Amino acid sequence: MKRILPQSFTKVRATSALSTQASWQKRHLAWLTAAVFLPLSLMVTAYGVVEYGPSEPVNVRQVTQQLITPTIVSAQSDTPFWREEIIQTGDGLGKLFNKLSINDNQAWEFIRTDPSAKVLYELSAGRLIRAQTTPDGRLLQMSYLNKAGNLIQVIRDGEQLRTQIAPAVTEKYTQQKSGTISSSFYGATDAIGLPDEVAQQLIEAFEQKVDFHNSLKAGDHFSVIYEVEKSGGEDLRTGRILAAQFTNNGQKHEIYWFAGAGIEGAYFDQNGETSGQSFLSSPVKFSRISSGFSRRFHPVLFKWKSHKGVDYAAPTGTPIYSAADGVVTRVTRDAGYGKFIEIKHGDQYSTLYAHLSAFAKGLKPGQSIKKGEVIGAVGRTGRVTGPHLHYEFKVKGTQVNPLTLKLPNSKPLNATQLAQFKPQMLRTKQQLALLSKVELAKLD
């Protein structure tokens, strides 16, 4: 049980998508795109020609004079309006049409009936939706980011409307946050608005050093630097933790992400020793174990059977992550396992994921996979009574209990790698120290 978070750590938050956008809540912008006549810079050229007698040279003087007229601003009646709204939980397109002052039966019919418009219903609470209309509410264009990070647009071409989906143009930023635990870990991460995905990564990064179940104390604190992808000023998704520090019971632990010199990317402590494990503690997030690795009475076969895996109860559709880097060996189905996936991790280890409702698009044997990559979704295919993930961990082909197994670590950095790692690490360490100092000063 040690590697698995107790239920008090599980969290379901319908509004979590809103948390990163809290500051946007108050925004409700409507602005007028005024038609501006460019300053008229009139170039007037006058030729002063004076005629003299034939013997006199002709003196031609060119006079250039600039006439500046004042800027004329005109709010014409057909000037389009831009409006934007934050999508709230429960908002449908009809409601958003109202909020965005779209008054356009043709657009409404298009959205309701056109097959290409189905994609428009992928509304994500917390995201911005923007619309451009004529002053009388005719829709000219509308756009927002969906959950997958694609830019969804409705565009008017003359009398026609069409939809368009394209990957959003994104930029990476780093974000830094620091927090102190008073009652619970998630209480502290919520208090500073740390996204759940980053909180989960923090646990995974430190769980070999910090027992999140039993050893957290009031006053424990952490600082974290992580990547955020933004699109058009909106936070699109959080990326990986680049560095973090966790002080538990007066003991400080640090991790640094390092890629380079033959390393694809992994966490190391300040001495270049590996930090964390090369396997995820569980292949699904925020779920509970419904059946451990043991002998048990099989509810469908009605007989005692050894249970050679761990079951995670989770709703159908919950994403399943590859427990480690590896190569996919099986993507198939049978009567017992239903739809299942097997992944090989190096020479000794493999993992199996069963009863899936779906495989990740295009997943096939022979394919390389990264730790934490989505491989499928929880379901109830095969011999099951309800939706769950059956997870098996094999060492040299034999199932072992992943909850008690001492999982393998990767190698520490060698001299060449250390030479690259050290200067980066020292810079980041300073940044973490500063963050931590600011956090502690708040408590004084």
Ligand SMILES: [Zn+2]
């Ligand atoms: Zn099972």
